[in-house]
Amino acid sequence: MPALGADMESGTVTEWLVEPGGEVRKGDVVAVVETHKGAIEVEIFEEGVIAELVAKEGDEVPVGGVLARLAKPGEELEMREEPEAAEEQGATTKPGPAEKAPAVEEPPKIAPPSRPKAEPPRPEVPAAAARPAAETRAKVSPAARRRAAEIGIDPETLEGTGIDGSVTLADIEAAGHRAPAARPKTAKGKPDKARGSFDPIEMRQAIAAAMSRSKREIPHYYLTIIIDMGRAQGWLEDYNRERPPEERLLPAVLPLKATALALKQVPQLNGFWEDGQVARADRVNIGWAIALRGGGLIAPAIRDVDTLSPSDLMAALRDVVARARSGGLRSSELTDPTFTITSLGERGADSVIGVIYPPQVAILGLGRVSERPWVANGRVVARPLMVASLSGDHRASDGHTGGLFLSALDRLLQEPDAL
Amino acid sequence: MTEEEVRQLACELLSDIAPDTDPSALSGKEDIREALDIDSMDFLNFVIALNKRTGVAIPEEDYPELFTMDDIVAYVQR
Amino acid sequence: MRAAEQLAQGLRMTYREACRQAIREALNDDPRAFLMGEDVGLYGGCYAVTKGLLEEFGPERIRDTPLAESAFVGAGIGAALAGMRPIVEIMTCNFSLLALDQIMNNAATIPHMSGGQFAVPLVIRMATGAGRQLAAQHSHSLEGWYAHIPGLKVLAPGTVEDARYMLKPALADPNPVLIFEHIVLYNAEDELDPAVTSVDISSAKVRREGRDVTILTYGNSLPKSLEAAETLAGEGIEAEVVDLRVLRPLDDATIFDSVTRTRRCVIVDEGWKSGSISAEIGARLVEERFFELDAPLRRVCSREVPIPYAGHLEEAALPQLPQIVEAARSLMGRK
Numbered sequence: 001m002p003a004l005g006a007d008m009e010s011g012t013v014t015e016w017l018v019e020p021g022g023e024v025r026k027g028d029v030v031a032v033v034e035t036h037k038g039a040i041e042v043e044i045f046e047e048g049v050i051a052e053l054v055a056k057e058g059d060e061v062p063v064g065g066v067l068a069r070l071a072k073p074g075e076e077l078e079m080r081e082e083p084e085a086a087e088e089q090g091a092t093t094k095p096g097p098a099e100k101a102p103a104v105e106e107p108p109k110i111a112p113p114s115r116p117k118a119e120p121p122r123p124e125v126p127a128a129a130a131r132p133a134a135e136t137r138a139k140v141s142p143a144a145r146r147r148a149a150e151i152g153i154d155p156e157t158l159e160g161t162g163i164d165g166s167v168t169l170a171d172i173e174a175a176g177h178r179a180p181a182a183r184p185k186t187a188k189g190k191p192d193k194a195r196g197s198f199d200p201i202e203m204r205q206a207i208a209a210a211m212s213r214s215k216r217e218i219p220h221y222y223l224t225i226i227i228d229m230g231r232a233q234g235w236l237e238d239y240n241r242e243r244p245p246e247e248r249l250l251p252a253v254l255p256l257k258a259t260a261l262a263l264k265q266v267p268q269l270n271g272f273w274e275d276g277q278v279a280r281a282d283r284v285n286i287g288w289a290i291a292l293r294g295g296g297l298i299a300p301a302i303r304d305v306d307t308l309s310p311s312d313l314m315a316a317l318r319d320v321v322a323r324a325r326s327g328g329l330r331s332s333e334l335t336d337p338t339f340t341i342t343s344l345g346e347r348g349a350d351s352v353i354g355v356i357y358p359p360q361v362a363i364l365g366l367g368r369v370s371e372r373p374w375v376a377n378g379r380v381v382a383r384p385l386m387v388a389s390l391s392g393d394h395r396a397s398d399g400h401t402g403g404l405f406l407s408a409l410d411r412l413l414q415e416p417d418a419l
Numbered sequence: 420m421t422e423e424e425v426r427q428l429a430c431e432l433l434s435d436i437a438p439d440t441d442p443s444a445l446s447g448k449e450d451i452r453e454a455l456d457i458d459s460m461d462f463l464n465f466v467i468a469l470n471k472r473t474g475v476a477i478p479e480e481d482y483p484e485l486f487t488m489d490d491i492v493a494y495v496q497r
Numbered sequence: 498m499r500a501a502e503q504l505a506q507g508l509r510m511t512y513r514e515a516c517r518q519a520i521r522e523a524l525n526d527d528p529r530a531f532l533m534g535e536d537v538g539l540y541g542g543c544y545a546v547t548k549g550l551l552e553e554f555g556p557e558r559i560r561d562t563p564l565a566e567s568a569f570v571g572a573g574i575g576a577a578l579a580g581m582r583p584i585v586e587i588m589t590c591n592f593s594l595l596a597l598d599q600i601m602n603n604a605a606t607i608p609h610m611s612g613g614q615f616a617v618p619l620v621i622r623m624a625t626g627a628g629r630q631l632a633a634q635h636s637h638s639l640e641g642w643y644a645h646i647p648g649l650k651v652l653a654p655g656t657v658e659d660a661r662y663m664l665k666p667a668l669a670d671p672n673p674v675l676i677f678e679h680i681v682l683y684n685a686e687d688e689l690d691p692a693v694t695s696v697d698i699s700s701a702k703v704r705r706e707g708r709d710v711t712i713l714t715y716g717n718s719l720p721k722s723l724e725a726a727e728t729l730a731g732e733g734i735e736a737e738v739v740d741l742r743v744l745r746p747l748d749d750a751t752i753f754d755s756v757t758r759t760r761r762c763v764i765v766d767e768g769w770k771s772g773s774i775s776a777e778i779g780a781r782l783v784e785e786r787f788f789e790l791d792a793p794l795r796r797v798c799s800r801e802v803p804i805p806y807a808g809h810l811e812e813a814a815l816p817q818l819p820q821i822v823e824a825a826r827s828l829m830g831r832k
Binding site: 141142143144145146160161162163165166168169170 | 828
């Protein structure tokens with residue numbers, strides 16, 4: 001079960017799209033998983049033959065849990081009985097201890113599959129989330145367990161640094177700074193929701209978690225710039241005038257492309273804060289914040305924005321928005337963004353100062369474009385202006401860097417032909 | 420198309436875009452973007468669909484003439 | 498002149514000398530006090546603790562006894578009941594088993610059985626522990642056993658200071674008090690703090706402060722644990738060393754306080770693990786401070802074998818510095 005974002009704890013398998021014996025290739029969608037972000041298509045990152053579907057449809061599987069076994073090309077399909085695995089299994093299938101855990105509420109977990117383990121199909125998830133399946137009860141020190149209960153963290157999702165890899169008090173405190181209170185339990189969550197629907201309560205909790213973590217952990221700095229959108233709008237009007245509606249571009253396309261190019265010039269803002277340092281991303285995958293009907297928010301990646309022409313970018317944007325709203329996002333789209341843009345659109349506010357989505361290191365907020373007085377060549381003129389606001393992670397970059405980015409963005413939007 | 424036909428078509432198209440709403444309950448003068456919480460992508464999709472179903476060319480500068488149900492009817496019938 | 502006097506008075510002394518000074522003080526302070534035991538008089542004590550006391554106090558108050566532990570411990574109990582303040586020396590705790598009935602069935606129970614009418618203000622001193630190649634029958638650490646018995650107080654001085662000052666409050670206590678003097682410590686030497694003239698026999702004592710891990714210990718394991726703490730400090734691990742001193746009644750408050758701060762605990766006990774004082778402390782921690790623990794408990798105890806005679810085997814059987822260091826280190830996880 002891949003972690004589709006820092007805030008995901010488990011997912012429910014709603015549909016298998018492969019069968020045992022079926023061949024899969026890297027990038028194939030193998031299953032649909034229900035998460036608080038709605039139904040997500042899970043991709044596989046290895047080539048081979050499905051040996052066994054370990055999780056059944058309807059099973060809730062914790063992040064890192066085994067969904068299926070994959071045999072590598074050429075590998076025998078037979079299940080290999082690994083004595084260690086069997087032994088471990090024998091020791092852990094008893095339901096007793098976990099249920100009698102002292103004084104700590106644990107999220108309900110589906111019983112581990114009572115079959116020999118195998119390597120999971122190794123989803124490309126952050127290392128911390130890729131803990132082995134929760135087939136044994138995680139080692140959590142009593143002090144850590146109590147503290148975790150106090151601040152509402154599931155200690156079993158953490159990687160322990162204590163003796164025998166146990167989760168210690170220090171790990172909980174560190175996680176408490178990283179991630180805020182886990183979601184309170186809600187009394188529903190049946191996997192019978194229509195595909196594409198999402199649980200607004202769960203999503204609210206997930207947003208709350210991510211944003212609280214961001215504000216607690218990330219020292220934001222904020223910069224704004226007012227950009228004259230006259231040329232960009234003029235270019236867009238010319239472009240759209242000649243085209244039928246389905247070929248027209250939305251105004252968002254130009255700032256999106258300009259942002260990607262500006263990030264190529266200022267790569268310090270494109271990447272992640274990991275293990276106390278910046279990890280710059282090679283690609284520019286921009287998370288585009290999409291408001292969902294019913295009150296959700298999701299920011300799937302539009303990949304390699306810097307390489308897309310405006311029309312390709314419009315197609316990508318249309319595709320991702322449609323799928324975000326119909327529940328067809330793929331797992332990698334949720335974990336790929338290297339930078340996020342939030343735009344409240346033409347009816348939104350004059351400016352939006354975003355909250356960084358961890359572990360990213362910056363977010364750009366685009367206000368609406370509106371006609372305002374502007375001084376050009378010593379004269380006051382009416383121009384369509386847009387306030388662009390950058391929120392940067394001060395651990396990862398400084399205001400100077402942010403300023404270079406915003407001025408690059410401005411410059412690029414003054415030459416729409418080059419976009 | 421009659422006024423009623425246009426109104427029905429508009430309601431159908433908007434329902435596809437905003438399935439959780441009831442466009443037929445809108446008054447003729449309400450801004451559909453506000454009332455149905457429709458963003459620019461939704462609106463563009465509405466324009467595309469309206470163009471396909473009615474054959475009416477809708478240049479971008481005319482978008483503001485499609486913000487209410489009454490306006491939509493008037494525009495298509497023009 | 499004054500400093501030279503103090504030196505002459507012997508502020509720097511051995512653990513053995515401290516025990517002797519304590520007895521001298523007791524006999525000088527209280528005419529009811531007397532010492533008896535095997536070879537305490539003419540021979541000057543098996544470990545030479547009582548050397549010179551016969552000459553100083555005479556045979557009335559320094560009494561050699563037959564080799565009959567049950568008899569002379571019983572006599573001591575009788576003397577205590579009759580209002581004396583006897584100090585009974587049992588040569589080593591190994592032989593105390595011969596007097597177990599007197600200690601357990603009489604000394605420990607009479608105050609209770611008499612409804613509090615009789616006190617037993619008896620002090621029994623005995624040598625304990627291994628480390629001097631005395632082989633299996635002479636190397637026991639039985640203080641943990643005696644700590645099992647309600648009605649007794651069990652002391653284990655691990656420093657020269659405690660050896661010097663514990664006897665007085667022990668004699669003043671209306672209950673029978675057992676003092677376990679470790680045979681390896683007799684030669685330990687230290688400077689007494691002139692400002693300290695008494696110690697209590699109710700509390701454990703933090704001998705070294707630290708934030709990362711608590712080492713609970715007593716007796717001859719104390720200097721080993723302090724040395725271990727020094728080694729650990731070199732690795733950035735701050736160990737707190739708590740000298741239990743009083744094995745019965747255990748000073749839960751000091752123990753709990755320390756472990757609540759460090760959340761990790763190593764218990765070092767020269768007794769065997771099974772059914773030991775270390776087991777008791779571990780159980781109390783789990784019962785009372787379970788949620789404070791951030792790591793499993795660790796114990797460094799003697800191997801569960803009769804203590805060997807051969808030097809290298811004896812050394813291997815007892816708690817040693819490397820095991821204490823490793824036990825503490827292991828609790829720190831990967832830092």
